[in-house]
Amino acid sequence: MNTVEIHIKRRPSPDAPQHWEVFEIPYRPNLNVISCLMEIRKNPVTKSGQQTTPPSWDMNCLEQVCGICTMVINGRVRQSCSALVDNLDKPIKLEPMTKFPNIRDLIVDRSQMFDHLKRVHAWIELDGTHDLGPGPRMDQEDVMERYAYSRCMTCGCCLEACPQYDEDHYIGPQAIAQVRLFNMHPSGAMDREERLQGIMGDDGITNCGNAQNCVKVCPMNIPLTKAIYEENRETVLYGLLGWLKK
């Protein structure tokens, strides 16, 4: 019978060390990595016949729009729901992302990204008890560009592949692209300076080393390097030349 061998890097609890476990499941056409994990979960026995605990992982949409199932597959970060077994080298090696705290097995804690979004004011102030009137009109080209940035699903691929992102030393391309998204909006621009300050700190935009892995691995094809370089221009003008206006 045709089988698929799967190696999983496991961690029983947040402070336990990691170890590899090898599984083997029957091959079916159109398997993806999540369906392999579900198969293993039904009967968690390793290839060598040892009983073990069912592996844990995160999943939700199963169509590469939520980003929660992201993991490192054969050394490269990507969504496991859209990773088709037929297209992968065997044996398949599954690891949790390495740049975020690993909670258990393939699950990581991505709250760093949420904290970064809060720091850069990644929303538009719209609340009011009175009628605010119609929103401002926007250039169609800006709308298209903003649409690209708005597709970010906070999956973390860009941060995992970034050689400068480690232990939260760098705010990273994901948050910088959101600064671009909201600074381009006529109402969002009212908080422009707060966002720029948010990416000019010690872990700010200047930590980018231009390796450009982020833009290569982003599953939503977000033009991340363009966003970073736009914000480089904004921060240079604001941070270095801004005093000339005062």
Add this chain to the structure above:
Amino acid sequence: MAIRLSRTFILRKLHQLTGIMPLGIFLLEHFYTNSKALTGPADFNNAVRDLQSIPYILFVEIGGIFIPLIYHAVYGLVITVEARPNNLYYPYARNWFYTIQRVTGIILFFFITFHVLNFRFGLIPGLNTMSVAHHVDQSFDIVAREFKMVPIFIVYVIGITATVWHLANGIWLFLVDWGITIGERAQRLTGYACIAFGLFLLAVGINAAIAFIHPGGLLGKFM
């Protein structure tokens, strides 16, 4: 809102700026002076003499070269230590350039230390003991004597190549880091321009070195 600048923001911007100015500009001037060797020892020695007669030369050397160089080099090593290269799993061209920028930086650190002690001060034991800058009528001969030793010449060829790579890619980095180049097409086009400029600089730099051991450089007979 008051503009607040973090320490890292200022240090990084200074690092990027010193790479271009003064260091990049100085490298162009350096290759220009070296190329004087193409037309013979007398022209090269005169060029060194002219440089030595720059007013306030001590301040120019210390403030314009030594301090920016030491700052860029030391902070460059700090940046290098922070890197987590991952080229094997993400083998893209820019990712390789990222790693090579750091590797050439380390090479440059050792090469420039050697080069300055060797020629500016004549302090490498067993090699030249005279400062090129302070023996202007023998400058060419001092360099030629060192370059006739094959291992030394190879060290200089490696050093020149690493420097040219570091500057050519560094210009591209500066353009994006200061938000001059932004879009994807502009990134590609400035990339080609930097490659062309790098190849030109490499030819000029290596040919100037050859001029010290082979009159007139590579094209000696034709010029």
